[in-house]
Amino acid sequence: MATMTVTGSELVVALSGSEKVAGVHGDIRVPLSAVRDVAVVDDPVTGVRGLRAPGLAVPGRTKIGTWRRQGGRTFVVARRGTPAVRVTLEGAGYTELMVGDTDAQALADRVRAAAGLPEPAAEERVTFPSGDLTLGGTLALPPAGAGGAGPHPVALVITGSGPLDRDANHRSMRIGTSRDLAHALARAGVASFRYDKRGVGESQGDYLAAGLHDNVDDARAALDWLRSRPEIDPSAVFVIGHSEGAVITTALAAEPTADLAGIVLLAGMAKTGEETLTWQTRQIAGDLPAPVRLVLRVLRTDVIAKQAEAVSRIKATTTDVAWIQGRKTNARWTREFIAFDPAPHLRALRVPVLAVTGANDVQVDPADLETIAALVDGDVTTVLVPGVSHLLRREGEGDGGLRGYKQQVRRPTDPEVLALVTDWITGRLLPADL
Template identity: 30%
Template sequence: MRVTVLVTVLVLVLGLGGVLLWQHSYDLNEQSVTINHGGHLLHGVLATPTTGTRHGLVVHLHGDGPVDATHEGGYRPIWEANAKAGYATLSWHKPGVANAPGNWLDQSMTDRAEEAVAAIAWARARPDIDGDRIGLWGASQAGWVLPKVVARTPVRFVLAVSPAINWLQQGRFHLLAGNPTEAQLTRSDTTRRLLATQASFDDYTRAMGGETHGMTPDRWRFITKNHTADATPDLPALRGVPVLLTLAGHDRNVDTADTERGYRTALAEGGALQVKHYPDAAHSLVKDTIERSDLKLTLTALFAPRALFATGFLDDQQQFLRDLG
């Protein structure tokens, strides 16, 4: 009896292990790359299709936070969709993440754009990349970076995923979406007044009665540097460029109506804008029902990572790239 139980357990373990390996086996090739950007090194990953010798390229621009090149593996289903459309993908660790040099909290949105421009120049010099078919994929905070990149170097397309328009308005929307207390609203108002005067972190700490509420000196410096970000004056750079704007039905981070209005207004003349809405999606384009449950999120990420994303999201991005050729 004991032997039978042990054998059954072993079979289950081996079976689950096989499922994990199969689900996390993607139809693409990955290689580590290093890009020189003005004396600074970007450490990243180039993921290429398994067939063909010369490919278009999707350059990934991250949202907020200490994100590594693969977003802890979460990007790979997107990369696979790109590869099926004949496109490679380039992504890199944010400075200070995964042993990459630097500190991403030292960066402005302009710094991040210049970083991307350097990465595109590096890619155009490669014989396996078609320099005329290089475009951008950017999520959330990257919404302030995408048009800055396009203003600096030609790109074939832009995939904008849950981008925001105005930093302060986006922050307020996110706060209100969480049903804040009066104390939280007061802290937000105080923070905005401090930012307007370029106050120091010590000023912030004093104004908060000695409580930092999770704020750090690095994060305060980052916010001080970027809180005036507004994509509105930069968005016209996208005119004439095919843009796929992806918006989530359960976005609690970004006011999607404001974003759509901003893109449509800026690109009304000479624009090639497509807008896709995903009613079942959260801000990250993961299904909202999955994102709200830690258990569902963990199990889906382990056993069905492609199923994390909103219905149609991967297929639509793949089709967008196929239509570009």
């Protein structure tokens, strides 16, 4: 079976003869400087997503070779019943290496130390109730050297829109923003909790049937569960929301019983949902590739008019799910999002607020930061981050706008954004809290 070793300044994956044939690949060498993260995967055979190209797969038993997905490539040598070490890379051809090892944790520790990475958060996969449903999530505690014995200050991390798991990953795009935030917080001595949306990952329910207010209910249930944990300081609870998560955070924090130490709105909107969709459509229409714009002109198709038509049709629906323009749509969520006005909630906030938006965001108007600052009556900090997109990534040459998302997700969440969040939260804690 393949072995992963550290040799000098390189990480080496040595394949057996049969693995080279099955994977259509030779041994792999990458510089340790390219290693961005190391983790243990208990079930690597089912944990690999994407299309095999090229390689060998025996369903449920073995995966050897290259798996490609939007935004990355993973080289895998994994067998059922054997855990694997997953190494996340940047600038090394592959975005991930996943290699099985019977003592995967010890190997992961060696690779992490050789790459000079900080000690990881102590993560626990858990479940919690929300109404009649059971949802799955991950509680991340600071490593021993960063957070002391506890109880710890904590941040609930809420993902953006779409069927996203606890790490903010979609089945076709691994965004990973929530996971990056959780690990940055752990290094700063702050615990965190992130969870799968309804009908995603380990959470019960139906994603398409869930409304925006259901998602607020789930976030409230997560907070209640979090405060019950002995490792958590219930007087130092923050909420961080990205995109839709910022909408949920705003609604949750405005409730009189929220009792939060502060909130962070990442790409948060100040317009109504309908106004935001209209603004978003105008940005995206201008970002379409030239050939597509040409076809639309030939067909006399007005993208903005089509979007307005779709919104009008959704408003007329009464079911949870509806077919709109040939697509099965989460109609109730969309109706509730269109009607949502963050302004009264922002006015009602009585907790410290950090609002951060990328200057290159094409899904939420960066100018909304000024409105947030004007509406919040109290401690509010707004930051416009130059060169950063809605995905909280730094845009590179030629990968701006929606078209660049699949390139952007190959890079980690922008370090400046992570530092803004962690510094702001730790700056509002008493020395005894850390």
